[in-house]
Amino acid sequence: MSGVERYGHGGDRWTAGEMFARSADTFIDFSANINPLGPPDAVMRVLREALEDKGAPVLTRYPDPRARNLKRALAKRYGLSEECLMIGNGGAELIDLVNAAVRPSRVGVMTPSFAEYEASARKRGQETVYLPTEEREGFQPEPEALFKWVRTVDLAYLGHPNNPTGLTIPYRQLLAVAEEAAIAGTVLVIDEAFLDFVPDGQAHSLLSRLMDFPTTVLLRSMTKFYALPGLRLGWGVASPDWIRRIEAHQVSWSINGLAQLAGEAALTDQFFEKATHRWLSVERDFLMDGLQKLSGVRPIPGEVNYFLLKLDSSVLEGSAGVSRRLQKALGERGILIRDCSTYPGLDDTYVRVAVRSRKENALLLQKLEEVLEKGEVF
Numbered sequence: 001m002s003g004v005e006r007y008g009h010g011g012d013r014w015t016a017g018e019m020f021a022r023s024a025d026t027f028i029d030f031s032a033n034i035n036p037l038g039p040p041d042a043v044m045r046v047l048r049e050a051l052e053d054k055g056a057p058v059l060t061r062y063p064d065p066r067a068r069n070l071k072r073a074l075a076k077r078y079g080l081s082e083e084c085l086m087i088g089n090g091g092a093e094l095i096d097l098v099n100a101a102v103r104p105s106r107v108g109v110m111t112p113s114f115a116e117y118e119a120s121a122r123k124r125g126q127e128t129v130y131l132p133t134e135e136r137e138g139f140q141p142e143p144e145a146l147f148k149w150v151r152t153v154d155l156a157y158l159g160h161p162n163n164p165t166g167l168t169i170p171y172r173q174l175l176a177v178a179e180e181a182a183i184a185g186t187v188l189v190i191d192e193a194f195l196d197f198v199p200d201g202q203a204h205s206l207l208s209r210l211m212d213f214p215t216t217v218l219l220r221s222m223t224k225f226y227a228l229p230g231l232r233l234g235w236g237v238a239s240p241d242w243i244r245r246i247e248a249h250q251v252s253w254s255i256n257g258l259a260q261l262a263g264e265a266a267l268t269d270q271f272f273e274k275a276t277h278r279w280l281s282v283e284r285d286f287l288m289d290g291l292q293k294l295s296g297v298r299p300i301p302g303e304v305n306y307f308l309l310k311l312d313s314s315v316l317e318g319s320a321g322v323s324r325r326l327q328k329a330l331g332e333r334g335i336l337i338r339d340c341s342t343y344p345g346l347d348d349t350y351v352r353v354a355v356r357s358r359k360e361n362a363l364l365l366q367k368l369e370e371v372l373e374k375g376e377v378f
């Protein structure tokens with residue numbers, strides 16, 4: 001694969017720097033969906049104290065191989081039993097570890113969705129079975145097709161909310177698909193990496209009902225909402241039996257000491273959560289409004305901190321590679337966006353942008369207008 005996403009993801013300012021002849025640090029990054037308010041003060045305080053502690057034991061000692069304190073904090077916060085919890089070096093590690101534990105022949109992946117689901121299958125030579133969704137159907141799977149797909153595979157991944165559409169799966173449908181998976185003996189991974197951004201997100205999750213669904217695994221990430229992608233931290237919930245089987249594949253000390261401390265501290269900062277929801281409701285409307293006023297792009301209303309944008313095909317006639325060219329035109333101006341043509345199920349008329357601070361969102365709108373009006377892309 002070529003292009004800024006050649007290593008599979010947004011947020012790669014190093015590759016973008018090489019491609020657009022700029023220093024990696026100079027981009028405003030709309031291609032990774034990281035909360036611009038973070039990390040929370042409580043996290044920064046704990047990390048600073050840990051590093052300044054005489055001899056910096058957090059660095060000079062091995063981390064707790066069981067991440068006990070963090071598991072305890074998560075169990076308390078979400079009313080779970082510790083034996084139902086696992087911690088990962090990012091949600092990405094857990095996505096892969098589930099595959100290692102299940103050893104499926106056929107892996108179900110909805111399209112479009114996060115690249116790591118399919119990557120975990122591809123590297124092990126497993127067959128991928130797609131569940132296509134279409135924009136004209138609101139990127140929601142047709143229920144019968146969803147149930148059939150779940151019955152057909154050994155392991156299935158659903159993004160909830162999904163990346164890159166930003167859409168959740170209706171709760172009733174989640175319940176039904178988890179039930180279907182249990183009957184079929186399919187392991188169903190519901191990836192809730194972005195659920196914290198959804199107001200009242202817990203009400204949309206199967207978390208409190210998970211023990212009714214012995215083959216369902218829920219995954220969460222702490223890197224997006226708490227702005228810790230450089231530290232790497234995620235967690236998951238499943239039956240104690242599945243937790244043991246999944247953890248058996250994890251490399252020892254996978255969760256470093258700083259990440260464990262940061263995770264515990266993040267859970268205590270409820271002011272940060274409220275501030276994030278306030279910021280997001282205001283800035284998402286601001287960005288949506290501005291995007292809707294631009295000709296040539298159409299934002300798809302999602303529920304989280306990013307938008308999938310459809311580039312207007314009437315303007316695009318005969319112009320291949322438009323998402324790449326829009327990314328380049330903005331990249332040269334110091335703005336990094338996600339070219340979505342690399343997602344199975346999407347084409348070069350889709351890009352994705354994160355919601356950031358007011359100043360940054362206004363700059364994105366201004367640069368988009370400049371590029372679209374100059375006709376550099378179309």
Ligand SMILES: Cc1ncc(COP(=O)(O)O)c(C=O)c1O
Pocket residue numbers: 089090091092093114159162163191193194220221222223224229232233234
């Ligand atoms: C849907 C989804 N799940 C999981 C992840 C992995 O996140 P992390 O490994 O940083 O926790 C990402 C990262 O972009 C994602 O988009």
